[in-house]
Amino acid sequence: xxxxxxxxxxxxxxxxxxxxxxxxxxxxxxxxxxxxxxxxxxxxxxxxxxxxxxxxxxxxxxxxxxxxxxxxxxxxxxxxxxxxxxxxxxxxxxxxxxxxxxxxxxxxxxxxxxxxxxxxxxxxxxxxxxxxxxxxxxxxxxxxxxxxxxxxxxxxxxxxxxxxxxxxxxxxxxxxxxxxxxxxxxxxxxxxxxxxxxxxxxxxxxxxxxxxxxxxxxxxxxxxxxxxxxxxxxxxxxxxxxxxxxxxxxxxxxxxxxx
Numbered sequence: 001x002x003x004x005x006x007x008x009x010x011x012x013x014x015x016x017x018x019x020x021x022x023x024x025x026x027x028x029x030x031x032x033x034x035x036x037x038x039x040x041x042x043x044x045x046x047x048x049x050x051x052x053x054x055x056x057x058x059x060x061x062x063x064x065x066x067x068x069x070x071x072x073x074x075x076x077x078x079x080x081x082x083x084x085x086x087x088x089x090x091x092x093x094x095x096x097x098x099x100x101x102x103x104x105x106x107x108x109x110x111x112x113x114x115x116x117x118x119x120x121x122x123x124x125x126x127x128x129x130x131x132x133x134x135x136x137x138x139x140x141x142x143x144x145x146x147x148x149x150x151x152x153x154x155x156x157x158x159x160x161x162x163x164x165x166x167x168x169x170x171x172x173x174x175x176x177x178x179x180x181x182x183x184x185x186x187x188x189x190x191x192x193x194x195x196x197x198x199x200x201x202x203x204x205x206x207x208x209x210x211x212x213x214x215x216x217x218x219x220x221x222x223x224x225x226x227x228x229x230x231x232x233x234x235x236x237x238x239x240x241x242x243x244x245x246x247x248x249x250x251x252x253x254x255x256x257x258x259x
Contacts (some may be wrong), residue, residue, distance in 0.1 A: 005229060011043070012194075012228040036163055037071045037105040044072065044103075047232065052100065052239060053077035057084075057091040059099050059156070061127040062251045066093075068120045072103035072161075076244040083252070095249065096127040100242040101157035101235070109162035109193060111174040118178035121158035122186045129153055131251040146238070147184040148215040154242045157212060159235060160191040168197035172221030175199050184213040192231035197223040200234065211235055 037056065044054045053075045059067040060083065073094060080098025085091075102124055104117055134152060143150045165171060171191055179187050189212045191199035201217040202209035209220060211234035224230050 005226065009226060009229070011047070012226065036107045040103070040105050040161055041072055044074070048074070048236075048239070051076065051078055053080065055090070055092045055094070057086075058093050059096050059102070059124060059127060060093055060252075061096045061129065062131045063128055065127055067096075067102075067124045067127065070102045070120075070124070071105040073099060074101040074103070074239055075099045076242075079244050079247055081247065081249050095131065095247060095252065096124075096129045096156065097131050097153065097247045098244055099156050100154075100239050100244070101159060103159045103161050106160065106162040107164065109160070109165035109171065109191075111166065111170060114171070114174040114178055114188075117160055118175075118182070118188055121188045122182060124156055124158055125186050127156070129155065131248045132245040133248050134245060142243075144242075146212060149185070153245055154238070155185050157189050157235075157238055157242075158187075159189055159211075159231075161231070162191070162193045164195050165193045166196070168193055168199060168221045168223055171196070172199045172219055176219040179213075179219060184215070184217075187213055189213070190231065190234060192227050194227055196227070197221060198227050198230045198234075200230075209234075211238055 041054050041056065048054070055073050055075070056071055057073060058069060059073065073092075075094055075098045080094055082092055083095060084093035104120065106113065132153060143152065144154045145151070146154050171193060175188055175191060190201070200209045200211065200220050200222055201213045202220045203216045203218060204220070207214070207216065209222070210217065222230065
């Protein structure tokens with residue numbers, strides 16, 4: 001019977017072939033990039049439970065602050081209202097409370113793009129994620145832990161996925177520079193480059209490795225023969241545990257609005 005490694009190795013080969021076909025078929029960079037993004041979204045639809053929605057567009061908070069355009073948005077499909085949907089472009093706007101993670105997809109990741117990605121991550125993670133139905137003094141409080149802190153609802157995770165790029169050490173060093181003046185929860189969490197490896201967080205040999213930064217962790221560049229499997233397993237640890245409380249969408253209505 002095939003193991004998970006065997007299965008994901010085959011999936012990785014299929015995803016690589018699909019992305020390579022897209023790169024060969026389209027000469028226009030924008031069209032090529034869109035095809036690669038859709039290949040990643042389809043992979044996630046096929047390999048995440050139906051409770052995790054997969055789309056692209058923007059994320060907004062109840063004050064009107066909005067993220068940049070995001071290639072992949074993972075959200076709680078059972079509890080998240082769709083605030084806007086463009087049928088032609090399939091772009092959507094979602095409330096940040098229902099969003100679990102975002103993934104930026106690059107055909108060929110360049111180190112010069114890392115600062116912009118870090119700013120996009122910080123902007124997304126700065127959105128006010130508080131429009132929930134939560135009791136003021138609950139008898140039992142469900143608390144989540146991430147980035148060395150406790151949260152009523154987990155922050156949005158931000159990952160980068162690239163088909164190609166320079167060595168993973170070069171990418172890791174660029175990410176490390178952008179992390180210097182940012183809090184743990186404001187950073188790019190993890191980067192996967194299909195032809196190179198994965199940028200993760202760790203404190204070896206004390207605390208192992210993780211998809212997101214934690215107190216005392218460092219940026220680690222991991223060269224691996226199975227970058228997609230590595231990325232998928234680490235990402236799922238958080239995506240599959242990110243339970244979303246009921247969303248109070250009425251808080252998105254401006255004060256003084258008359259129906």
